[in-house]
Amino acid sequence: MTVSPSPTSEASAEIGGQAARPAKRPISLWTLIAFSLSAIAAIGFFFVPAFVIRPFRYQSPRALWLAMALRQHAPAGTSIAGLVCIVLACLLWRHASLWRKISISVVILVMALAAAMSRVNYFEWMFHPIAGAQFQAQSESKLDPTEMIMSVRFGDEARAYPISQMAYHHIFNDVVDGIPIAITY
């Protein structure tokens, strides 16, 4: 005697003396949609600004505004969207096929990467800031006389910032004669 298990039935039945596997509950479409949207949001908080704000690429005012807005709120945005996404992933996981589980895992990994990258400033990986800056008397400097420098003077304090260095670091925060300044190049 054979019993064809009902696709919606959770009851097990015997088929040829062996217990039939319980039928898989179909994944809720709304859960899948919500999972996808939350993943897109979490990933987008990092990748959209990263795509827009790139060297040698034109930034339109609107695109730049969007990129700055997303980047500004990326730490919170990736956390909230990421949390929602993980909860939904757990709901989807139990009833997912192997390939769907792999897909869910990839999405979670990318989302984790986005969350991590939204908390670091990768521009400073390329152009390291100056930490613990030191100054030399001009007589001690080994700069060639023809090298270009930027200079400021406040009161009796005069400082020079070699352009060859500033062209790499781009920004340096300094205090000259008590006045905080940012040297940029």
Place this chain on the structure above:
Amino acid sequence: MNGRELHFYLAGINNQNFLMRDRETGTWWQQITGKAIYGPLQGSALDLVLSDELTFGEWRTEFPRGEVLAPVPQYLKEYDSKWEPEVAKLPVVISFPGTELKPRDVVIGVDVNGVARAYPWETFVKQSPVMDRVNGTLLLLVLGPDGKSFRVFVSRVNGQDAEFFLQTNGANRMAASPVDENGKGNFDDKPNRDFSAKAWMLVDSLTASQWNFQGCAVSGPVHGKCLERLPALKDYWFDWRNYHSETTIYRRQ
């Protein structure tokens, strides 16, 4: 800003002019303008500090007790004193056709109370000292004795507009004649340069005082007085033009 000290870091790039953010508020600022373009301080502007772009040799003669930012040992290989020719080859993402300037032509940009003018570097070097009127103010742009440093002054002595001559080895070379608002004028642009510090001196037409590259009178009736300095930016044309849409260009006649 508003009495609060801010500390800035590199945060991105906007059409090849970089963006920075302050750690205190997270506001985004455009480097060339010093203006906050997004965030809690949006609309604010940093005060531009009067600064110079000089050769180290020129600077140390003027400030023998000055201090120099020391190189960071771990980044020595990143410092390239010859970076400009390499950057000049890089592509640009914005351009402004319709002028004789190419995107990466170097200009000296000056803004006098909202009126901007760009001085092509090569033209300036050939004609220095250059006198030009911008927004009613007579300017004096001078190339230093080293041929690379430059400064911009208000060309006024004792409240009166003054012409300046470059005095080299006892021979006077007249500065470019005062020019009209469109930067046009008659002048002799034959190079006559001696960039030794001792030979280089400016002389004004009103008092015949001698002036050094710092814009201070070192002899004559106004000995000890200094000309008012103006901020000036040495920049690529495309970048200057992008943030000064109404800028004019200084032209030789």
